[in-house]
Amino acid sequence: MDYIDPHIHMVSRTTDDYATLARMGCVAMSEPAFWAGYDRGSVDGFRDYFHQLTDTEPKRAAQYGIQHFTWLCINAKEAENVSLSRDVIAMIPEFIDKPNVLGIGEIGLNKNTKNEATVFLEHMELAIKFQQQILIHTPHLEDKYQGTRMILDMLSDDSRIDRSRVLVDHVEEHTITEVLDRGFWAGMTLYPITKCTPERAVDMIEKTGGERLLANSAGDWGPSKPTAVPDLIFEMRRRGLSETLIRKVVYDNPMEFFSQSKNFTFTLRS
Amino acid sequence: MNRTANSILDEKFLDVRAKLLEVAADFDRIDRAASDEGPLSGQSRDHRERLGEAINILRSDGADRAERLQKLFSRDYESSWRKEMQI
Known part of the structure; x- marks a missing residue:
């Protein structure tokens, strides 16, 4: 089955992973900007990273027939440095019209601090000013519930926010209902230990019906599995769920959400 | 939901049994060390109590145990946070 991974950090993956994902049915992906595992020291560090996301990765993906899209921001972990964050936010418009940019993300909170919230609000202003979609990172473990609510x-x-153009990612059992009930899209990240397994994700699909719900692998430099979305497809089939529902979660929903971005020029497989 | 409760339990029985054994063995290991070197203290004692509360949730009825477990392991949310942070 063709599928879209709406949240995967391919800068951390090898070219072999692109080949594997293509063989597993991945036809498109979106890559939010995130933490590199260390704090970058300058706005130029982010400028180089955004070049990688808007130029290098689309070319790597295209070699395997995968369409690569991206989101730009300074992530929550580095948002404690408000001064650097403001410099990065001021620089983002240089890249916003690049052909694979879908919006601002993954913005969010990490430890739910005042500085993180300040930078989140300034990212929101940027998204509103440039009419961009938003992709949101929610915190891990004990901070997730509080941070998601914040x-x-x-x-x-903010009445200027169109909830149907916002994806709140990394939802789990205690946050998914609030996100969906308030009219946002929700993303489940299939990630060992700190997020959720394919089995728990399918439980959430069964409970909610899969409306406005996406699933992703995160596939980053941590202990993650870039082929986690095919694992979810396998688990859904194993439980006897319909092909229509499977396709809705892994293909139709990301298509519908991304299609709200003017840069989502997806070419159907011929 | 296409499957019956019986079929799900039959399928998962050995898996759940194995997970419970791992938890039991973890607790045994903690208790063995405690009998040699003294009881848990500070944050470790708090964590052990939290795990006990989690087991109580598992023993309770309802189809929302995962959600209640998640909330048990979560920091509280205060709706007045914006006022407190002056944001």
């Missing part, structure tokens, strides 16, 4: 508060308090 993020939803900031989004909901």
Whole structure:
């Protein structure tokens, strides 16, 4: 089955991974900007990274017939440095019209601090000013519930935000209902230990029906599995769920969400 | 939901049994060390109590145990956070 991975960090993966994903049915992916495993020291460090996301990765993906899209921001971990964050936010418009940029992301919170919230709100302003979609990172483990609620508060308090153009990622059992009930899209990240397994993700699909719900692998430099979305497809089939529902979650939903971005020029497989 | 409760339990029985054994063995290991070197203290004691509460959730009824477990291991949310942070 063709599928789209809506959240995967291919800068951390080998070219062999692109080949494997293509063989598994991946036809498109989107890659949010994230933490490199260390704090970058300057705005030029981010400028180089955004070149990689908007130029290098689309070419690597295209070699295997995969269409690569991306999201730009300074991530929550580095948002404690408000001064650097403001410099990066001011620089992002240099890249916003690149053909594979879908919006601003993955913005969010990490430890739910005042500085993180300040930078989140300034990213929101940027997205509103340039009419961009938003992809959101929610915190891990014990910080997720509180941080997700804080993020939803900031989004909901601003009437200029179109909730149907916002994807709140890394939802789990205790956050998914609030995200969907408030009218946002929700993403489940299939990731060992800190997020959720394919089995738990399918439980959430069964409970919610799969409306406005996406699934992704995150596939980054941590202990993750870039082929986690095919694992989800396998688990759904194993449980006897319909091909229509499977396709909705792994293909139709990402298509519908991404299609709200003017840069989502997806070419159907001929 | 296409499967019956019986079929799900039959399929998962050995898997759940194995997971429970791992938890039991982890607790045994902690208790063995405690009998040699003294009881848990500070954050470790708090964590052990939290795990006990988690087991109580597992023993309870309802189809929302995963959600309740997640909330048990979560920091509280205060709706007044924006005022407190002055944001």
